[in-house]
Amino acid sequence: MRFSVSEFFHLPQELVLDDFVLHILGNHHVIVENYKCIQRFSCDCIIIKGKKQKIGIRGTNLRICSFGENEIELTGNISDVTWKN
Amino acid sequence: MEELIRWLQGYIIVQIEGANFESLLRICRAHHVFLWKIGQTEKGFRVCLYKRDFLCFAGLCRKVCLRLHVLKKRGVPFLLQKIYRKLYFMILLLLMLSLLKVTQLHIWAIEIQGNEMLTEDEIMDFMTEEKIQYGMYKKEINCENIEMKMRETFPLITWVSVYMNGTKLHIDLKENALGVEKTEETPTDILSKKTGTITSILVEQGNPLVKAGDGVNPGDILVSSKIPVYDENGTAISYQETVPEATIRLQTIENYEDSLQRVYLMTQFSTNKHNYYYIELGKKRYYLNKLWQTEEKCETLCCTRQLFVLEHLYLPVFYGCETTRKVDFQYFAYTDKEMEKVLSDRLQKYILCLQEKGVQIMKKNVKISKNGSTMYMSGELEVIEDVE
Incomplete structure (x- = not known):
């Protein structure tokens, strides 16, 4: 329903759907917006919780470049990005 | 750009230890x-x-029970903190350098070298009259003028050099080894100043009017400055003036008198010495370990030195040590024998002084007498001395 409303009124989907926004650059740079909190953080695994889903990012040398209120910037050798409900 | 902004604002790198790091991230957000x-x-x-x-x-x-360790501090605010700490040091250093520069414009020490017959006090008195003293500006000193005036004022000086080195005024001089140059003398007769008998006379210049064995009185002419010029008949037609020079020995009586009081004052010094260290700035003295002035009578010995930098840069700062020892005055009384001995010793010293001057002692006839608490020694000495 929300999806239809956003499409009909041409509104930004991330605001209406209240979901993650991911920007991935290769396998070494990820920007995650609209998250709720970080559930787990280590150098080989980061789990970020959103309103409905979680994202699991696996790799090596994972680091958080910046940690703000609205977005997280991650770097490292990313091998896996998974969504969990 | 972000890095620059972060550096301008100043940031800290910290290490977090413990579990629940994710909770910390949540709370931070x-x-x-x-x-x-x-x-x-x-x-x-x-x-x-x-x-x-x-x-x-x-x-x-x-709150989340994590341990925090500060690893590094980066940025402009921390840099400014470091500079502020060093700023005080820099200001102090600048102040000292400017003070040193200002003191260099003045003369803080005067050194006199080469004087043997002229005392330092005489030369310093001359300097004071010429308004040259410690602490005056170097620009106000005219070295050539001082040299000229010194040569005029002191005939003993044959050569003088006045120059400045650092904050010290050097006065190097050379004196006439023969003493003051003799100016042309007007011819005057050699007169006798005492009553006596001529024992020997050797005339180099002049006309002798006495011979060995003659008795003379004060005022008698011994050698005249006028040498008669005789004609063929032996008559004195004129007189030639000359400066008489002669070695005349005269036997005369020298009166001697001396007295001594029975009671005398003797100073007794304490063996306990106290050393007080001080710093002198200008005319004010500041003691480092002396709290109050003692009212007791004491003997004080001061050893003062001037502070200098790099050999020639003398500063208006003096430091030294004052050694003090207590003095006690007590009255003692001589016995008769002691009084006689003291008077005899004094007579012996007097005779030695005369002998050093070339006076020959032929006979001494002295008596000791007592009057109350005073003892007297009086008498005559028969001497042979040079007539001057």
């Missing part, structure tokens, strides 16, 4: 604490945060 460069290390997690957020962050760490 809720408290609007911005973090960056978060990475896992062997001991825990390394985080960068702004200086302004540090106090809040430290409180949050305590």
